[in-house]
Amino acid sequence: MAEVRLDRVRKVFGSEGDAVVALDGFDLALPAGTFTTLLGPSGCGKTSALDLIAGFTKPESGTVTVDGRAVERPGPDRGVVFQDLALFPWLRVDENIAFGLRALPAKEADKVKARTDELLEAVGLLLFRRRYPAELSGGMRQRVAIARVLALDPPVLLMDEPFGALDAQTRVLMQEFLVSLWERRPRTALFITHDLDEAVFLADRLCVMTARPGRIKETLTVDLPRPREASIMSSARFHELRDRARVLVREEALRSIQPLSGTKA
Amino acid sequence: MVGRDRARLFANYAALPIAILLLWQLAGDLGLVKRALLPGPLQVLATLWDLATGASGESGRYSGTLGRHLTASVTRVLAGFTIATVLGVALGTAIGLSRTVERAVDPTLQVLRNIPITAFLPLSILFFGISDQPAVFLIALGALFPTLVNTSFGVKEVGSRFVRAGRMLGVSGASLVTRIILPAAQPAIWTGLRLSLGVAWVLVVVSELIAVKSGLGYLLIDAYQFFRPDVMLACMVTIGLLGYLSDRLLLAVRARALAWNRLETIGG
Ligand SMILES: Nc1ncnc2c1ncn2[C@@H]1O[C@H](COP(=O)(O)OP(=O)(O)OP(=O)(O)O)[C@@H](O)[C@H]1O
Numbered sequence A: 001m002a003e004v005r006l007d008r009v010r011k012v013f014g015s016e017g018d019a020v021v022a023l024d025g026f027d028l029a030l031p032a033g034t035f036t037t038l039l040g041p042s043g044c045g046k047t048s049a050l051d052l053i054a055g056f057t058k059p060e061s062g063t064v065t066v067d068g069r070a071v072e073r074p075g076p077d078r079g080v081v082f083q084d085l086a087l088f089p090w091l092r093v094d095e096n097i098a099f100g101l102r103a104l105p106a107k108e109a110d111k112v113k114a115r116t117d118e119l120l121e122a123v124g125l126l127l128f129r130r131r132y133p134a135e136l137s138g139g140m141r142q143r144v145a146i147a148r149v150l151a152l153d154p155p156v157l158l159m160d161e162p163f164g165a166l167d168a169q170t171r172v173l174m175q176e177f178l179v180s181l182w183e184r185r186p187r188t189a190l191f192i193t194h195d196l197d198e199a200v201f202l203a204d205r206l207c208v209m210t211a212r213p214g215r216i217k218e219t220l221t222v223d224l225p226r227p228r229e230a231s232i233m234s235s236a237r238f239h240e241l242r243d244r245a246r247v248l249v250r251e252e253a254l255r256s257i258q259p260l261s262g263t264k265a
Numbered sequence B: 001m002v003g004r005d006r007a008r009l010f011a012n013y014a015a016l017p018i019a020i021l022l023l024w025q026l027a028g029d030l031g032l033v034k035r036a037l038l039p040g041p042l043q044v045l046a047t048l049w050d051l052a053t054g055a056s057g058e059s060g061r062y063s064g065t066l067g068r069h070l071t072a073s074v075t076r077v078l079a080g081f082t083i084a085t086v087l088g089v090a091l092g093t094a095i096g097l098s099r100t101v102e103r104a105v106d107p108t109l110q111v112l113r114n115i116p117i118t119a120f121l122p123l124s125i126l127f128f129g130i131s132d133q134p135a136v137f138l139i140a141l142g143a144l145f146p147t148l149v150n151t152s153f154g155v156k157e158v159g160s161r162f163v164r165a166g167r168m169l170g171v172s173g174a175s176l177v178t179r180i181i182l183p184a185a186q187p188a189i190w191t192g193l194r195l196s197l198g199v200a201w202v203l204v205v206v207s208e209l210i211a212v213k214s215g216l217g218y219l220l221i222d223a224y225q226f227f228r229p230d231v232m233l234a235c236m237v238t239i240g241l242l243g244y245l246s247d248r249l250l251l252a253v254r255a256r257a258l259a260w261n262r263l264e265t266i267g268g
């Protein structure tokens, strides 16, 4: 299992005149095998932080490491579920899921097939294996995106508002689905969301970011028992944690919409 | 019900062609045009039949030669189109992927593209002589541009999200091009291929008018010199049908390759 660290990270977009400082002095540690959720006002730099861990972008200064090794580029050791999923529309469901397996050095056909079947079963899509993503419902597509990443059994799992586009019912089902998947095989996970219930329900640790330039404002330890089921959302402790998170997020959301606040010229 | 629908569908397709054939026939019958200049459709059909089979001698010195000319033209189209496809996709991909490559070759290509392809014909005859080569060269050159331009456009349009997803899943280097970029750019590439095939049919006839002594274009110009408008018309009809058939064939292949894309744009 892998520990992820961002230390004193600075991330700037654009140049000179219209530069936007997304992250400045940003520290975040994801302890090995824990599930961290990340909350914060829109535009505070959540996606920027995730992209750095994924290796899609590089920091202007500071370090991003996985198990002490600097992140240089994207790779199958850090699975990403994108907000817009980015499923390959030209591939069928099973081909999407097997995509990463075919890139591996030992690409024995029957092993790939067996692993694909296993994943299709895990995400309940065996009957839809020969469909194209465009033929699936939103929740099904989510599951394909998750299966595609789990195929590689990545020690680190990064998710950027993956359930943001789903209706409330499907969303809860997907949350339960993700929790059970993760509890069966815990790995280091970072999950970005705007949904407070979701953030508490999934997390071991819940981090709230400040308005841009983003830093971690506070980290809550979510000490709810596992395995978790949706019923836990009506417990007193759940409400306590969620209300605490709500206050923190609201403070920063207010700061972020006030003109000129949080902006460094 | 089904029978009626089918009849209606047939009428839908056939009405215009039948009207044109009737007008064509009547124009001669009513003396609007001279039969000697514009033989009627039945005459042309008889000539075409003899051109193809040599059965009646109707087309005189051309009797039974259609197969040979048709094969020559089709071969040239295939050769030129294949070269254009390979070069167009390869170069278009390179331009789409790299600003450096684009800056290096784009001005040259734009100037070349603005010289009418037929203007290359005299020079290529000087260069290659009267043979297959100037024809194939001309077709390849002319058919290159639609595929190249559309491929580079399609490659540029490939969302960085797909490339990111591919890299995240462990794909890099050349596999990124073959497994992500080209499949994602397919809709644009097929548009280019279709235009290229159309250009190839135009250019094969043009080049055969001057640069070679075989093919449907050559048959056409030869029949002109020997004043056989029926042979000319039969030849034109053949060219039109071949172009149409090859386009339908390409569309059928494209429909299979792009089944996912139809879902994306209409169903999804
Ligand atoms: N590629 C980019 N070019 C320029 N600016 C960018 C780019 N990506 C992000 N930014 C800016 O950096 C800041 C942080 O963006 P980021 O996407 O990380 O926010 P976020 O916390 O994920 O927001 P949201 O919750 O709305 O997704 C924003 O002000 C955004 O405008």
Ligand SMILES: [Mg+2]
Pocket (backbone or CB within 6 Å): A046, A047, A048, A160
């Ligand atoms: Mg974001």
